[in-house]
Amino acid sequence: MPVQTTPRDRWLALALLLAVLALAYLLLVHPFFTVPWRAIDQEIVALQERQHRVQVQIDQRPEVSARLQQVQQALRERPGFLPEATAEAAAAALSSRVQDVVLSASPGNRGCVVSNRTPMPDNRTEASYVRVALQVRLRCGVDETASVLHALETGAPRLFVENLNMLAQRFQQSTEEAGTGLDVSFELIGYLQPGIADAGAAPGSMGDDEAAAAATEAAPAPATDEVDAADSPPADVEQTDAE
Numbered sequence: 001m002p003v004q005t006t007p008r009d010r011w012l013a014l015a016l017l018l019a020v021l022a023l024a025y026l027l028l029v030h031p032f033f034t035v036p037w038r039a040i041d042q043e044i045v046a047l048q049e050r051q052h053r054v055q056v057q058i059d060q061r062p063e064v065s066a067r068l069q070q071v072q073q074a075l076r077e078r079p080g081f082l083p084e085a086t087a088e089a090a091a092a093a094l095s096s097r098v099q100d101v102v103l104s105a106s107p108g109n110r111g112c113v114v115s116n117r118t119p120m121p122d123n124r125t126e127a128s129y130v131r132v133a134l135q136v137r138l139r140c141g142v143d144e145t146a147s148v149l150h151a152l153e154t155g156a157p158r159l160f161v162e163n164l165n166m167l168a169q170r171f172q173q174s175t176e177e178a179g180t181g182l183d184v185s186f187e188l189i190g191y192l193q194p195g196i197a198d199a200g201a202a203p204g205s206m207g208d209d210e211a212a213a214a215a216t217e218a219a220p221a222p223a224t225d226e227v228d229a230a231d232s233p234p235a236d237v238e239q240t241d242a243e
Contacts, residue, residue, distance in 0.1 A: 080157060081192060081193040082157050082190045082191060083193070087122070087132050090132040090190060090192060091132050091134060094132060094134045094159070094188055095134060097155075098136055098152070101151045101155075102144075104151065105140075105144045105151065106140065106141075111143075112141065112148065113139045113140070115137045116185075117137075119134055119135075120134065120135050129194060130192040132191070134187070135185070135187055136186055136188050137183070137184065137185045138182075138183075139184070142182060145166070145181075145182050145184050149161055158190070159189065160190070161187070161189075163185075163186055163187045164186040165186065168183075169181065169182070169183050
């Protein structure tokens, strides 16, 4: 005898079938097919956005490159920074510049003599620029001293004179002649161009013999009478301590 079904039974059977299908989707289809496809779609969208950003950067590359070249060229043309690539080379250039300025202010070293040029270390931490410093000591007349300091601070590249000390002294120029002048000591400071990858060791890290050799090589040998004038003790020292 066939079983009679009522509309209510049909609806219950349909609801049960839908429940089974939903359970099968949640257990079999969703975790193994839907979730991976959604992850792939999100990855595709992220890659497309990244590609768009990269393409924008590529399109801007000529403009950025031209601007960078302009900035680098302007930086190279600025007289404020030392043109050397390392601190050692810059210290040697400063030593040569001091000697040239002294020779220009006192031809033949008759009125001005360089008695010391010593590189100094840069002991600063987290500095924005690499500083190159030279400890300089001169024995010059008043006019020659003013000329030397003016030439150093107004020339190019930009140099700074710090810790300036002047002592008036009477120097024995020869056995028959004595001269009055100044014993001048100061620090001459310059800065390397920003962007130098490796400034190397600080100039003051050289040994005393190396620093003296570098200063000697950078300066021409003075005349015999100039050496005698520089090495002879003061005849009448108005202030004894020259340092």
